[in-house]
Amino acid sequence: MEKVFGRPKGLTNVEFAYCAGCHHSIVHRIIAETMDELDIIHNTIGICPVGCAVFMYEYMSCDMIEAAHGRAPAVATGVKRVLPDRVVFTYQGDGDLASIGTAEIIHAAARGENISVIFINNTTYGMTGGQMAPTTLVGQKTTTCPAGRDPKVAGYPIRVCEMLATLDGPSYIERVCPTSPAGLAKTKKAIRKSFENQIEGKGFSLVEVLSNCPTQWKMNPIESFRWIDENMTKWFPPGVFVDR
Ligand SMILES: Cc1ncc(C[n+]2csc(CCOP(=O)(O)OP(=O)(O)O)c2C)c(N)n1
Ligand code: SF4
Numbered sequence: 521m522e523k524v525f526g527r528p529k530g531l532t533n534v535e536f537a538y539c540a541g542c543h544h545s546i547v548h549r550i551i552a553e554t555m556d557e558l559d560i561i562h563n564t565i566g567i568c569p570v571g572c573a574v575f576m577y578e579y580m581s582c583d584m585i586e587a588a589h590g591r592a593p594a595v596a597t598g599v600k601r602v603l604p605d606r607v608v609f610t611y612q613g614d615g616d617l618a619s620i621g622t623a624e625i626i627h628a629a630a631r632g633e634n635i636s637v638i639f640i641n642n643t644t645y646g647m648t649g650g651q652m653a654p655t656t657l658v659g660q661k662t663t664t665c666p667a668g669r670d671p672k673v674a675g676y677p678i679r680v681c682e683m684l685a686t687l688d689g690p691s692y693i694e695r696v697c698p699t700s701p702a703g704l705a706k707t708k709k710a711i712r713k714s715f716e717n718q719i720e721g722k723g724f725s726l727v728e729v730l731s732n733c734p735t736q737w738k739m740n741p742i743e744s745f746r747w748i749d750e751n752m753t754k755w756f757p758p759g760v761f762v763d764r
Contacts, residue, residue, distance in 0.1 A: 528549065528552040528553045528555075528556045529552070529555075529556050529561060529581060530551065530552025530553065530554075530555040530556050530561050530580060530581050530582065531548065531549065531552040531579055531580065531581060532578065532579055532580065532581055534578045534579055536548070536579060537575065538572065539733075539734060539735045540734070540741060541732070541734050541740070541741025541742075541744065542572070542731075542732065542733065542734065542735075542741075543640065543642065543698065543729065543731035543732050544572055544573050544640065544731070546698060546704070547611075547638065547640060547698070547707070547711075547729055547731070548573075548576065548579055548580070550698075550704075550707055550708050550711055551566075551580070551609070551611070551638065551711060552580065552581070553708065554708065554711050554712045554715055555581075555582060555715075557712070558607075558712070558715060558716070558719070560582075560607050560715070560719075561581050561582050562582075563582075563605070563606055563607055564582035564583065564606065564607040564608075564609070565582065565583045565584070565585065565599055565603070565606050565607070565608050565609075566580055566582055566583070566584045566585070566608075566609050566610070566611060567584070567585050567586075567587050567592040567595050567596045567599070567608070567609070567610040567611070568584055568585065568586045568587065568592070568611060569587065569590075569592055569610070569611055569612040569613055569616040569617075570588070570589045570590075570613075570615070570616050570620070570647075571612075571613040571615055571616050571645070571646060571647045571648075572613070572646045572647040573611055573613065573640070574586070574647070576611055585599065587610075589616065589620040589621065590612075590616050590617065590619070590620035590621020590622070590623075590624055590625075591621060591624055592610035592611070592612050592616070592617075592621065592624070592637075593610055593621065593624040593625050593627075593628035593633070593635070593637065594624045594628070595610075596608045596609070596610045596628070596633070596635045596637075597628055597631070597633050597635065600633060600634055600635050604634070607636070607715055607718055607719060608635045608636070608718070609635065609636040609637070609638060609714075609715070609718075610635065610636075610637045610638065611638045611640070612625075612637065612638070612639055612640065613639075613640045613641075613642065613645075613646070614639070614640070614641045614642065614643065614644075614653045614654060614655040614680075615644075615645040615648075615653050615654075617637075617639050617680065618639075618641075618653070618654040618655055618678050618680055619653060619654045622654075625637070625680070625684070625726075626683075626684070626687075628724065629684045629687050629689050629690050629724050629726065630687045630688075630689045631689055631724075632688075632689035632690065632691065632723040632724045633689075633723070633724050634718055634721060634722070634723050634724070635718065635724060635725075636711075636714040636715055636717070636718050636725045636726075636727075637714075637724070637725065637726040637727070638711060638714070638727055638729065639680060639726055639727065639728040639729065640729050640731045641655050641680070641728050641729065641730055641731060641752075641756065642731040642732060642733040643655045643656045643657060643660060643677075643733075643752065644656065644662060644733045644736050644737065645736075646733040646735070646736050649663055649736070650662055650663045650733070650735075650736030650737075651663050651664040652664045652665045652669060652674060654677065654678045655677045655678060655680075655756075656669045656674075656677060657669065657677055657751060657752065657755055658670075658671050658676065658677065658755075660751075662736075663736075677755055677756075679755070679756060680726075680728055681693050681694070681695045681726070681728050681756075681761045682761060684726060684761075684762075685761040685762050689723065689724050690723070690724045690725070690726065690762045691717055691722040691723040691724055691725060691762065691763075691764055692713060692714060692717050692722070692724075692725040692726070692760075692762055692763050692764075693725070693726045693727075693728075693760070693761040693762040693763075694710045694713075694726075694727055694728070694758075694759070694760045694761065694763075695727075695728040695729075695730065695756060695757070695758045695759060695761070696710050696727060696728070696729055696730065696758055697729075697730045697748065697749070697752075697753055697758045698729060698730070698731075699730075699745040699746075699748050699749050703758075706758075707727075707729060710727045711727055713725070714726070714727050728756070730748050730752050730753065730756055730758065731748075732744035732745065732747070732748060
């Protein structure tokens with residue numbers, strides 16, 4: 521019988537430790553498929569974040585480096601400058617990228633570093649107990665704002681794509697929403713484009729993936745996908761923000 525579906529070579533045989541239905545697993549697979557298709561596993565170096573994806577180095581077949589909190593873009597900058605022929609990507613949650621590592625991502629983007637950033641925005645600090653993140657929606661309940669995020673106290677969610685798009689450094693910025701087959705296909709296309717841009721030397725690329733955290737949101741995976749569509753996309757509209 522012809523085999524039509526299998527584990528991409530970009531993934532190791534280690535089972536994901538992620539909760540059922542979590543977007544981390546889905547996006548890992550998309551990155552692995554992209555590396556397979558571009559035949560770059562041997563030549564790729566990924567930089568892992570803090571947060572639930574901290575053990576990403578266990579799952580990917582390429583070389584991986586663990587960065588301290590939010591410092592992945594700085595580590596990626598060093599790696600890429602020393603080894604310009606490698607494909608270098610960071611994988612970062614909203615706590616990692618938009619809170620602890622705000623300075624690093626802004627300056628890497630402003631410098632136009634030739635790296636690919638995969639930004640997993642799940643509006644939550646998943647790993648540490650579901651606390652409020654910089655991207656938590658107004659009114660969204662978390663363990664540190666049980667009555668819902670109040671902008672008078674906690675300000676407003678940061679739109680990373682829109683913020684970075686004001687800079688001249690980035691070559692490509694897109695926000696995607698993998699809650700449907702079409703959304704998954706767009707996510708794959710965007711991640712592949714961010715890698716191809718880097719291979720062509722175009723400079724800084726960032727793909728923000730609207731993601732779920734069914735466990736901390738206290739929803740099943742299907743409800744969490746619906747919640748993204750009905751709530752997250754209003755504040756964080758998918759689309760291309762920079763392509764040059
Ligand atoms: C300096 C420091 N600040 C905070 C933490 C705790 N910490 C580790 S991961 C994390 C949140 C990660 O959230 P996010 O990046 O959104 O990833 P997720 O777990 O949701 O995938 C926090 C607050 C820490 N260990 N050290
Ligand atoms: S806590 Fe949330 S982000 Fe972390 S693995 Fe579980 S569902 Fe995914």
